[in-house]
Amino acid sequence: MSMTSTVQPDLRRKRINWQKVAVIVAFAVVPLFLLILFTYVPFVKMIQFSFYNMSYTKNKGFVGLDNYLRVFSKSEYVGAMLLSLYYMAGAVVQLALALFFASILSLERIRGGGVYKAILFFPFLVNGIAIGYIFKYFYTRGFVLDSVLQAIGFSLDSLPYWLRDQSVNNWSLVFTSVWKYCGQNMVLFIGAIASIDPTLYEAATIDGANRWQQFKAIILPGIKTVFMLNLILSITGSLSAFEPAYVVGSMGANGTATFFIKIHQMAHVSQKVGQACAMAMVLMALILIFTVLQRLFFRYVMKDSENTFNAKANKAKALW
Amino acid sequence: MSNTTMAVRTTNTAARVQRTVIKTLEYLALLLACFIALLPIVSSFTTSFKTAEEYATSNAMDLPRNWLNFENYRQVWVDGEMLRAFLTSASVVVVVVVVSVMMGSMLAYVLNRFRFPGNGLIRNLFMIATLIPGIAMQVTTYDIMRQLGFLNSIVGYMILMSGTDVISIYIFLQYFENLDGALDESAVLEGCTYFGVFFKILLPLTKPAIITVAVLKGVGVYNEYYNANLYLQSNTWRTISTALYSFSGPFKSSYNIICAGVLLTLIPSLIVFLIFQKQVYAGLASGSVKG
CATH class of the missing domain: 1.20.5 (Single alpha-helices involved in coiled-coils or other helix-helix interfaces)
Known part of the structure; x- marks a missing residue:
């Protein structure tokens, strides 16, 4: 072994490869700039604004924690936050239905399975504003839903006003969300189930396991990661729910204004940007707490390791 | 027996x-x-096929008397200026898809193929960004858009739509991990530049990832309504979403006409879905595992 052969590669590595620098800068600078501009700058501004009494154009001065205190002291905001419980309940039903239909379509020989899958999935591709009109029409007194219910024996007088009556209208809105996202969840579950080794089912059938036992012993463990991601997305989605109330519920009319709708109105209608930022901070803190708690739960209780950008970064072998 | x-x-x-x-x-x-x-x-x-009189008198579940009554479609197309809205949405979709595909694939190429100080930092910045709920930052994003003069600007809207997406980067990153580095190596040894390797060799190979990102992003942008309503309030630039939103003005509760508009907006999504069903399903899966 000569000295030169070990020294030379080190020397070569020290020489700057300008072409490499050029390609890195040229390819990374724009996405990085946009990431900072639309994610990190708004983030820092949000923290800053939340301590001020200000509109978009006028700053009336530093107010300390006043904005935050108001979020927790006004029952209006706490009530709006509690509306997410409706959406969480809906999310649980949605996940259960999605899992049910995913297992039927994956395990049973269903004729035309692809057609069912496509039909159940399609609502996910419907424009949100279109969903608004479709369901306003659907829920209007005596229209689509009422006609169907009358056909199966309900009398119109016993039916509520689905979007106006405050005892049911939040459930009506939650239903539109389940309608839109259930098929999407199902497609994700079908994908996860498809990645399970099919010989496991054969072995289980030979061992005399019934469908329910197969589901518990093979499918559930096999789709754990996707299930937990869907769960996190559903819970955080419930906390920041706004789509149904925005498009179907006429911007949160009749007691359907979720917390995000309140933030939106605070910023763009009342022009109280500082207050809106404090509310957004509270929302974000709640979402982060829920996400971290669920991740910790899955990591330590289920002993599940996750696939992140970072895990990949450590594994990845750079070429140049 | x-x-x-x-x-x-x-x-x-x-x-x-x-x-x-x-x-x-x-x-x-x-x-x-x-x-x-x-x-x-x-x-x-x-x-959507019912006449005004029919709509007012018949039950919602009754079938229309004339299935070839396209009058509502004509009216919504003309009075709702839907052609204009479709063209606006189409240009937004094309620009955003091209920009997202280019940015996503270029960044993934650099992050996956090159070792340089900051590689890990950039990955972390994008990863942490997935944890920050974008929706919570609408308020201050609006302030930035306002200061940049991007209110009622179609260009501003396009930039915003292209700039806030991690999923396409992630899909490309996954794809590059499975593309053999030997291809790049031999090309570089033969005198090809890094730019040449990317544009001539790797980009064509990522076609499946490009289709996935394009379909997913395209449908997403086509259906986007929150930012469109917030940033494109003038009549000059109406996307399909904002055009639909404005229907409640002129057509009030003439749902027979509004339904025609709703159905028209569904057609592009339906066509794309029928053609690219597999890519839509696959893209969702890779998008959801962004962890």
Whole structure:
């Protein structure tokens, strides 16, 4: 072994490869700039604004924690936050239905399975504003839903006003969300189930396991990661729910204004940007707490390791 | 015939009957779910063929008298200026898809193929960004857009739509990990530049990832309404979403006309879905695992 052969590669590595620098800068600078501009700058501004009494154009001065205190002291905001419980309940039903239909379509020989899958999935591709009109029409007194219910024996007088009556209208809105996202969840579950080794089912059938036992012993463990991601997305989605109330519920009319709708109105209608930022901070803190708690739960209780950008970064072998 | 074979036969029949019952129930559940998934859309479809008089007098579930009554479609197309809205949406979709594909693939190439100080930092910045709920930052994003002069600017809207997406980067990153580095190496040894490697060799190879990102992003941008309503309030630049949103003004509660507009906006999504069904499903899966 000569000295030169070990020294030379080190020397070569020290020489700057300008072409490499050029390609890195040229390819990374724009996405990085946009990431900072639309994610990190708004983030820092949000923290800053939340301590001020200000509109978009006028700053009336530093107010300390006043904005935050108001979020927790006004029952209006706490009530709006509690509306997410409706959406969480809906999310649980949605996940259960999605899992049910995913297992039927994956395990049973269903004729035309692809057609069912496509039909159940399609609502996910419907424009949100279109969903608004479709369901306003659907829920209007005596229209689509009422006609169907009358056909199966309900009398119109016993039916509520689905979007106006405050005892049911939040459930009506939650239903539109389940309608839109259930098929999407199902497609994700079908994908996860498809990645399970099919010989496991054969072995289980030979061992005399019934469908329910197969589901518990093979499918559930096999789709754990996707299930937990869907769960996190559903819970955080419930906390920041706004789509149904925005498009179907006429911007949160009749007691359907979720917390995000309140933030939106605070910023763009009342022009109280500082207050809106404090509310957004509270929302974000709640979402982060829920996400971290669920991740910790899955990591330590289920002993599940996750696939992140970072895990990949450590594994990845750079070429140049 | 012995008793045991009889017993086996009866349990077999019992099992078969049970299977048939379960199977029937499964089909019924699927059919019911499909009915619920389709009912809101189909009822809008039938309503869109009704005349004003018919709409006012008939039940919502009654079928239209004339299935070839396209008057509502004509009216919504003309009075709702839908052609203009479709063209605006189409240009937004094309620009955003091209920009996202280029940015995503270029960044993924650099992050995956090159070792340099900051590689890990950039990955972390993008990863942490997935944890920050974008929706919570609408308020201050609006302030930035305002200061950049991007209110009522179609260019600003396009930039915003292209700049806030991690999923396409992630999809490309996954794809590059499975592309063999030997290709790049031999090309560089033969005197190809890094730019040449990317544009001439790797980019064409990522076609499946490009289609996935394009379909996913395209449908997403086409259906986007929150930012469109916030940033494109003037009549000059109306996307399909904002055009639809404005219908409640001129068409008030003439749902027969509004339903025609709703159905028209569904057509592009339906066509893309029917052609690229596999990519839509696959893209969702890779998008959701962004962890």
